[in-house]
Amino acid sequence: MGRFSVTYWLGAADAAEARARALDLTVEQTVEIPRDIVPHGYVEDEILGRLEMLTPGTDARGGYLAEISYSDDDVGGDFVQLLNIVFGNSSIKTQTRVEGMTLSDAICDLCPGPKFGAPGLRERTGVPVGPILMSAIKPVGLSTAELADLAHQFALGGMNLIKDDHGLAGQPTSPHEERLKACVDAVAQANAKTGLASTYVPNITGPAVAIFDRAWMAREIGAGAVMLAPSLVGFDVARTLAADPDFDLPIISHPTFAGANVITPTTGFSHRFFFGLLQRLMGVDAAVYPNFGGRFGFSREECLSIAEGCSSDFGPLKPILPAPGGGMTLERIPEMQAAYGHDVVYLIGGALLRERADLVGACRRLVETVRQF
Template sequence: MFFSGQTKLKLPVQRFSVDYKIIGNNKEEAYAKAKDICVEQTAEFPEELVPQGVISDNILGRIENFRNINDNTFVARISYAVDSAAGELTQLLNVIFGNISIKPGIRVENINITPELAEKFKGPRFGTNGLRGILDVKDRPLLFTALKPMGVPAKELAEIAYKFAIGGIDIIKDDHGLSNQPFCDFEERVKLCAAAVEKANRETGNKSIYMPNITGPHSEIVSRAKKAKELGAGGLLISPGLTGFDVIREIADNDDINLPIMGHPAFLGSYVFGENGISHKALFGQIMRLAGADGTIYPNFGGRFSFTVQECESIVEGATEYMEGLKPIFPCPAGGMTLESIPQSLKVYGKNVVFLVGGGLFKHGDDLIESSRYFRKIIE
């Protein structure tokens, strides 16, 4: 009526799919919600007016599977045209959960990408094996800690970094709240901390790395990544909840930067609470990996946050299960972990894990080198 029905859409249309958990009073209601998702996430147009034929058959989401988990919880697998994502991570996420983020009772459980998407979104540059190679650590869990607290001058953070590295911590990152404060300048901090870790490496023969936080203004993130590389950083920390996920992809794909990336969960937590949102697996596992993080930081069970063992295991699944050839990435449980909790976590995670202990190392005793060595000893 309004349109000729023409389209430049190429046939046959490749499709990817998303599994949504849908809450409904009954099957009919939940199925109607699934049908609504098909339209809302694509044409966003009165369905009866969508040009019939190539467009209605291919642009609209399609329910590939619909099943109930219990009387009011259902799972719908909905497929979409790969081209609707425009080869852009922003638009892919928009198709997956853009407008329906505003509708109650819909949760992204699992994302099923296609070989075409894996071609476009290459995911992590290093992945688990690549990061092990950089650190020269074959088969134990990796040790990860953070420089803090905010307010301390860069020089003292560098002294701490040196002690961590001497004690055998593999990855020493900025606390995610250190950016470019007037009292802790980015360049000065990166320069001093990278040099401190390098000095320790010369003394120990280890290959520890320093990972500054480059989360910052849109126009400065890439230049901070390059500056960090130039100053000797061995990796980068990014909070995609603050910068957008595509920043990780941009930096992971950059051959000049060529550094491993850890994704931080700041500002992302609200997605995983409640019946609307994104599952732990899809958000902290699949999306972080698709964006190109080599490790995904999240609050471990039993710490000062609220994730369950099962939720943490689902993140491991998203981080490591087969995903069209994308490299597996490291789960990095964190968030109030103490050295005492490590043995229990080892049982859950096995060896392919990065344990992030921040405050816990400081709490363990006055001698940071000794505390770091003790951390390493428990792991080994």
């Protein structure tokens, strides 16, 4: 029988406490009954989690790292159940954090991963090397015509990806389908003038009954990718869409509603796992997250760990592109290039919108600056 493994950080004073807590995880995440009444045979030998390794922690938190393996049989070909095994009831515990994961063949079959990944996204945007540039049309409250005009100007300025703000849904000022059609047309008109391949990325986040309809509508009308917020709509929504052989648009994830999963170092998930490995399991092609030095509190090290999680070996799953945003400015490009290198999407919104009087010119200056490195 195949097995996959999850690595947890455990806050413990010594090895004995860490071992006890790790063994508790093997039970809590699988059979959820007292260890002494676990049925002998198949349940004990196969379904019960196994503590494979316990080692001291290697960072300032101290503690211990526990690698625990789980049976593919327990997953049963169900992605939601996979997540339940990875960190179900134990997510409620303190001093317990998911750090990493290894895959089995069965998990790879269940999670084919990104359809496009970094290589496909580069092909779609026409940016074979160097950072891809993305911005957002906003704020909520603007009319469809005003938002489409912003999309047009961003495309004229050479932005590769032009996405909805995550707060744009179906408000009366700009209903979803109306905005989708207007922005696709606005970007296409700009591309006809520039010869570029700028792409409009609608936000398809919304009620459960509407998400897939919005995704297919985006494909039919001519959007180049879609964006959704997995922490709002459910992680399996992204995986289901990505795994559909007939859905051929890249997926960009947005981090709204995700913060509580990562912001403390002793609970939840590591930044690397949540914004890197988990996104790839879901089949996301680029993951937006808060950049260091901006208006959120992610550190440089945490952000670089996300980039590593997006690109490191993870079974057969394709690498994806990290998309740091929030407080990005033209002046910070050298700093960002030094940190991230070339395999990155820069999400720059407010800094460009501040230059509304010459938005096209501001975008072109950004493009010129980035291409210097």
